[in-house]
Amino acid sequence: MIKINKTQPAPGYIRYVGTSREEDKCQSETQLACEYFESGDYNPNNKYGYKFKSSIYGNKIWKEQLLKDQFDKCCFCESKVAHIDAGDVEHYRPKGESKQTDSDPANKPGYYWLAYDWDNLLIACQRCNRRKKKSLFPLLNPDERASSTNKNIAVERPVFINPCIEDPKNFIKFNLEYPVGIDDNGRGEKTLDELNLVNDETLNEIRRNHLEIVNAFIDSIKINIESLESLNDETLNDASRLQSIKGRLSNHLKILLNYLEDSSSYAGMIRSNLEGEIQELRQRYRILDL
Incomplete structure (x- = not known):
């Protein structure tokens, strides 16, 4: 992992231009998601509820910019995405549900209000995203997890390194081809272990x-x-x-x-x-x- 310098602000494509709904798609879709997940009728077991729209957060313009910002590399393993697969638009904080460990029950809903947030998006290879990270998002203190009624993510202390706001070299070094965690809180080691960046x-x-x-x-x-x-x-x-x-x-x-x-x-x-x-x-x- 290396530090990623993401383009700011987000590329300004997502608008219903020239129609009666000439508003930001991300903003309007986020509002719909919040209305659904924060309603009294929300049922986490209802599989026919709100469906996140990959056509918005994974749109071509945003994906191309993320790939450009990351030099076509996976944000986690640094492999060239095109050498492995098409790449996924990855949510740093998972949108649908979150888990402290692989064996824990899922916390539902996830960070739905960040599903269409540019600052929460990265590009990851399918190996790192679908097979490893998925809905994992451990915190140093799970009790600080933001919920549908408390959206203050500033109080959270994530375990996974966020390469857009942190420099991974402060958490991870390499002994030959093997990465090793070096920080006192164990965030580097945990990131490596959970994403299987050591034993693959x-x-x-x-x-x-x-x-x-x-x-x-x-x-x-x-x-x-x-x-x-x-x-x-x-x-x-x-x-x-x-x-x-x-x-x-x-x-x-x-x-x-x-x-x-x-x-x-x-x-x-x-x-x-x-x-x-x-x-x-x-x-x-x-x-x-x-």
């Missing part, structure tokens, strides 16, 4: 291969830098040979630095393991000043 061997193998590629670039760059550092005057005067070495080294270093960018898959893992070493190589190259 398919995911670990992908991260391992990614790490091996980056390490191969590091080894190549080290060899080339050491070659340049040990050049004698005769080679330094051979402009074509020197330019060839510099060009190859500069290109490899540029590729390596790209692995630290937000747009790179598993950037959090690469930064945690190798950012210091990569920046040191960059500095060694600059000192050469050739």
